[in-house]
Amino acid sequence: MHEFTPEVETLAKKILDYSLERLQKDPPLDGPKSPEELYFLVGETITKAGLGGENVLKLFTDVLAKACISTDHPRYLAFIPSAPSEYANLFDLVVGASALYGGSWLEGAGAVFAENQALRWISNLAGMPISAGGVFVSGGTIGNLSALVVARAEARKKYKEVDRWVIATSEEAHASIASAAHVMDCDVLKVAPDQDLKLRGRNIKSAIEEFQEKNPKSKVFAVVATAGSTNLGIVDELHSVAKACKALDLWFHVDGAYGLAALCAPSVRSLFNGVEDADSLIVDPHKWLFAPYDACALIYKNPTLAKEVHLQKAGYLDTLDDDGEFNPSDYAIHLTRRARGLPFWFSLASHGTDTYAASMEETIRVARVAADLIRKHPNLELLVEPELSIVAFIRKGWSREDYQSWSDQLLKDQIGFVTPSSHQNKPILRFAIVNPWTKVSDIEEILGTL
Numbered sequence: 001m002h003e004f005t006p007e008v009e010t011l012a013k014k015i016l017d018y019s020l021e022r023l024q025k026d027p028p029l030d031g032p033k034s035p036e037e038l039y040f041l042v043g044e045t046i047t048k049a050g051l052g053g054e055n056v057l058k059l060f061t062d063v064l065a066k067a068c069i070s071t072d073h074p075r076y077l078a079f080i081p082s083a084p085s086e087y088a089n090l091f092d093l094v095v096g097a098s099a100l101y102g103g104s105w106l107e108g109a110g111a112v113f114a115e116n117q118a119l120r121w122i123s124n125l126a127g128m129p130i131s132a133g134g135v136f137v138s139g140g141t142i143g144n145l146s147a148l149v150v151a152r153a154e155a156r157k158k159y160k161e162v163d164r165w166v167i168a169t170s171e172e173a174h175a176s177i178a179s180a181a182h183v184m185d186c187d188v189l190k191v192a193p194d195q196d197l198k199l200r201g202r203n204i205k206s207a208i209e210e211f212q213e214k215n216p217k218s219k220v221f222a223v224v225a226t227a228g229s230t231n232l233g234i235v236d237e238l239h240s241v242a243k244a245c246k247a248l249d250l251w252f253h254v255d256g257a258y259g260l261a262a263l264c265a266p267s268v269r270s271l272f273n274g275v276e277d278a279d280s281l282i283v284d285p286h287k288w289l290f291a292p293y294d295a296c297a298l299i300y301k302n303p304t305l306a307k308e309v310h311l312q313k314a315g316y317l318d319t320l321d322d323d324g325e326f327n328p329s330d331y332a333i334h335l336t337r338r339a340r341g342l343p344f345w346f347s348l349a350s351h352g353t354d355t356y357a358a359s360m361e362e363t364i365r366v367a368r369v370a371a372d373l374i375r376k377h378p379n380l381e382l383l384v385e386p387e388l389s390i391v392a393f394i395r396k397g398w399s400r401e402d403y404q405s406w407s408d409q410l411l412k413d414q415i416g417f418v419t420p421s422s423h424q425n426k427p428i429l430r431f432a433i434v435n436p437w438t439k440v441s442d443i444e445e446i447l448g449t450l
């Protein structure tokens with residue numbers, strides 16, 4: 001369409017200037033607008049003649065970008081925020097500029113090599129064997145689904161006459177497990193965790209045994225433990241769940257989309273004991289490992305099993321599989337893929353793993369201080385001691401509507417973004433702290449409005 005004309009060069013400078021400015025300054029929180037408002041401000045952007053790069057860039061920077069909440073703002077504490085390092089974000093520009101294909105060794109060897117070193121760091125932290133490996137997929141949802149599809153394929157080798165396949169997990173598990181089950185046309189056995197909300201080996205073992213007794217035509221094929229629940233940050237007791245899986249001969253998957261990032265934080269590492277026995281695990285670097293969207297590390301203890309299931313076969317693809325080289329496409333539900341692990345790799349390789357551990361510890365420290373401040377706050381009640389970096393609490397005397405209107409006002413005043421959640425059907429608030437630039441003073445500012 002265009003060569004790199006002087007006009008393109010001018011646009012390039014503007015785009016780079018905007019990107020640098022966005023990276024350098026603390027962004028405003030911003031917030032959504034209605035489709036009508038946006039249409040009023042932007043109008044029709046897809047036209048026969050095109051609006052020209054500079055005009056469209058202006059529409060983006062002046063209007064559209066401002067209608068998106070800055071998920072890396074230090075007082076964005078809702079859901080799970082993002083906190084990409086400058087290095088990771090800058091390298092994302094390089095990935096975008098480089099037309100890298102991350103699906104096969106033939107096309108992307110250099111990129112795949114680098115991604116695999118980053119994956120190796122995670123699998124080493126988890127204590128998985130040297131044969132472990134996997135791929136960066138778009139997010140935890142696809143990571144969980146891809147792993148569970150492999151788990152079922154393994155079970156199908158062993159059990160022939162099964163009416164319904166079943167995934168066993170905790171009531172506290174992430175919604176993506178139910179979503180995977182839905183896609184796979186499986187059922188979910190939801191097991192009540194202990195009082196402290198942790199799933200343990202004995203709960204899961206007795207629940208599965210009881211279930212199998214009552215449902216002889218169904219077969220549980222995998223157990224999903226959560227290493228850092230999204231709502232409260234609680235880590236299931238992985239070592240006892242691992243033992244139960246061994247006893248029952250079941251695939252053990254660890255969903256650590258949020259929490260397994262803290263494998264690199266010495267102060268909490270012991271919470272993850274037993275993760276080394278996982279058949280598969282996931283962790284999202286776009287959550288708590290300072291990478292931009294979208295990147296989930298999916299790691300299998302035995303990647304060969306994943307390839308048996310996920311390799312797409314076609315005449316035009318055969319050449320890729322000839323030499324037994326490592327093709328990332330073969331390990332999840334996808335074919336074409338962006339080398340999305342590279343921004344994470346670049347930042348990790350540049351800063352070193354010590355910096356990652358220190359940044360992680362800082363977020364954990366701020367979460368602990370936040371919990372103390374909440375404990376001392378006359379209107380608030382801490383729900384549970386934070387295990388990782390999620391701090392959940394109650395505002396005494398508030399209805400669901402009070403929570404929502406407080407949250408709306410907080411964003412409107414551009415103070416912070418904290419959305420109500422619920423626990424056991426009661427409204428709660430939670431701070432998810434994954435950003436090392438979130439200071440105690442940021443927490444104090446928000447608590448001051450409660």
Ligand SMILES: *Cc1c(COP(=O)(O)O)cnc(C)c1O
Binds near residue numbers: 174
């Ligand atoms: C966020 C999350 C997921 C889903 O990950 P996406 O990247 O949003 O698809 C799954 N499990 C847990 C525990 C999570 O926190």
